[in-house]
Amino acid sequence: MLNPQLAPDGRPFNIVTLKNISGTTATLMDWGATWLSLQLPLQDAKPRELLLGCQHPADYLIQRAYLGATLGRYANRIANATIEIDGKPHLLTANQRGNQLHGGPEGFDKRRWQILSHSAQQVSFQLVSADGDQGFPGELTAQVDYALTEDNRLEIRYQASVDKLCPVNLSNHAYFNLDGEGTDARQQTLQLFADQFLPVDSDGIPQDRLVDVANSGMDFRIAKTVAKDFLQDSYQQRVKGYDHAYLLRHSCHHAANPAAHLWSADGRVKMSVFTSAPALQLYSGNFLSGAINRAGGQYPNYSGIALESQFLPDSPNHANWPQRSCWIKPGQIYHSSTAYQFFSL
Numbered sequence: 001m002l003n004p005q006l007a008p009d010g011r012p013f014n015i016v017t018l019k020n021i022s023g024t025t026a027t028l029m030d031w032g033a034t035w036l037s038l039q040l041p042l043q044d045a046k047p048r049e050l051l052l053g054c055q056h057p058a059d060y061l062i063q064r065a066y067l068g069a070t071l072g073r074y075a076n077r078i079a080n081a082t083i084e085i086d087g088k089p090h091l092l093t094a095n096q097r098g099n100q101l102h103g104g105p106e107g108f109d110k111r112r113w114q115i116l117s118h119s120a121q122q123v124s125f126q127l128v129s130a131d132g133d134q135g136f137p138g139e140l141t142a143q144v145d146y147a148l149t150e151d152n153r154l155e156i157r158y159q160a161s162v163d164k165l166c167p168v169n170l171s172n173h174a175y176f177n178l179d180g181e182g183t184d185a186r187q188q189t190l191q192l193f194a195d196q197f198l199p200v201d202s203d204g205i206p207q208d209r210l211v212d213v214a215n216s217g218m219d220f221r222i223a224k225t226v227a228k229d230f231l232q233d234s235y236q237q238r239v240k241g242y243d244h245a246y247l248l249r250h251s252c253h254h255a256a257n258p259a260a261h262l263w264s265a266d267g268r269v270k271m272s273v274f275t276s277a278p279a280l281q282l283y284s285g286n287f288l289s290g291a292i293n294r295a296g297g298q299y300p301n302y303s304g305i306a307l308e309s310q311f312l313p314d315s316p317n318h319a320n321w322p323q324r325s326c327w328i329k330p331g332q333i334y335h336s337s338t339a340y341q342f343f344s345l
Contacts, residue, residue, distance in 0.1 A: 005058070007031050009112055013057040016115070016123045018148040023047065024342070026148045029057055032109040033070035033125040033144045035174050038154060040342045042268055050269065050342065052175040052288075052304040055296045061110075065291040065299075066173035069109030070144050071102045072160075073129060073136050074326075075171035076245070076281060076313035079205045083167060083316040085137065092135030097203050102173070104134030108142065109173075122147045131164070138164025138330075153341040160334040167316040167326045168334045171277075175285060175304025176340075178264035178271060181293060185285060185305045186227035187265035192220035192280065193258065194246035198312055202238045206313050210247055210321070218244065223261065226284055226305060241286040241302070245279045245312050247322070253278060260307055268345050275338040277309035278323035309338040 007013050014030040025047070027037035036057075039047040052067055054060050060067060081094035081104075095105040102109065113125035122145065129140040145157040158170040177185045196210040197218050213219040217229030217236065231237055235244065252259040252275065259280055260273040273280070283306040291299045311326040312318070319325070328334045 007112060008061065011112070014115060015057065016118055018121050018123065018146065020121060020148050020150050020152065022150070022152065024148065024152050026146065026154050028123055028146055029060070030113050030115055030125060031057065032060065032111065033113040033127070034060060034109070035068035035146070035154075035172055038342065040152065040269065040344060042344045048180050048269065049294070050176055050178055050180075050271070052177060052181070052291070052299060053294055054292045055294050059292040063291040065175070065288050066102060066109055067291060068172065068174045070113075070125075071171045071173055071308075072108035072142060072169070073103050073134065073140060074100070074167055074169045074316070075102055075308060075310045076169065077101050077204050079314045079317060081135070085165065090135070090137065099203060099205060100134070106134060108170075113144070116143070121149070136166055138162045138166050140166060140168070142170060144170070151341065152343065153339045155339040156337065158334070158336045160328065161332070162328050163330050165327060165329050168328045169311045169315070169326055170334070170336060171308045171310040172338070173306055173308055174340075175288070175306050176262060176271060177304045178262060178269040179266055181303070183265065184227075184302055186230055186302050187225055188305060189223050189225050189263040189265075190220050190282075190305070191223035191261040192246050192282065193249050193252055193260065194280070195221070195249065196247045198245045198247075199235050200239060200244060204239060204243055204313070206245070208318065213246075223263070230284070239286060241284040242282045243284070243286060245281045245310070247279050247312065248275070248277075259309070262305065262307070270343040270345055272341045272343075273307055273309070273338065274341070275309040275336075277311065277336050277338065279310055279312050281306065281308040281310060281313070283308065309336065
């Protein structure tokens with residue numbers, strides 16, 4: 001039985017809490033470079049927890065929902081766990097029905113990251129991934145920087161370098177419930193600044209072409225509750241809800257304009273998402289059941305909403321998609337940034 005105070009490498013988990021002048025706190029852990037908590041003080045009320053999370057650090061080792069974890073080398077799915085290099089198939093390590101999900105069975109969420117620096121409102125983590133790790137070519141060095149600003153933005157900056165050609169797609173898998181735990185996250189209101197999405201099969205593997213959101217339940221261009229059109233089309237029915245990548249408008253890519261807004265059902269909290277990534281994966285927590293919650297019980301399905309900034313899934317096998325390349329060469333630096341900004345209304 002695992003010691004609840006120790007990680008699999010036999011050392012304690014290192015927990016870091018960032019705090020700004022208004023009392024907002026963000027808590028992070030070096031195991032998986034995981035975002036554990038975001039507590040926002042409400043007007044005339046106590047702070048509200050806006051992220052799903054476990055009771056103890058060791059609980060994160062036995063849940064399968066990737067709660068708050070940093071994902072890599074490649075977030076989301078790669079079909080048949082195969083990429084092509086120099087015209088030849090290159091096998092990766094599969095971990096979901098013959099495909100690779102979120103970097104493989106021992107992805108970056110299951111690693112000890114080194115804390116490079118830490119201050120009251122910033123922490124930086126680094127991880128070195130060896131050549132052949134989960135089947136990926138070359139040694140990769142990744143860094144994730146978290147910063148909590150005075151205007152309640154949790155800024156996440158990713159960078160990576162490689163010594164062999166390799167696809168890179170880093171992201172965070174936080175689940176948001178702006179009403180707090182114990183509520184149905186589908187009652188939150190969502191707006192996405194995206195005109196197209198990728199349909200997927202029942203394994204979450206995307207089809208080859210993007211589809212317009214217009215005239216479908218996949219359309220969030222005008223704000224609506226996640227519940228409004230839930231399971232009303234075959235796109236959702238295949239995966240028991242929303243689990244789809246949305247290609248963001250070009251105006252979003254420099255992180256100057258929002259990619260999404262999310263509002264609590266009680267109207268007291270708003271979150272805005274800014275990202276340089278080309279896509280957001282909307283996941284309605286369709287398979288959350290069994291993940292350990294903060295009280296030591298279990299979350300039911302649909303307890304939280306994930307908005308993961310990333311390349312489109314299976315991008316290494318789809319050079320035709322309208323986004324920049326996910327392949328990084330030696331001498332290049334992978335950069336991506338995402339900010340989640342929280343407002344007490």
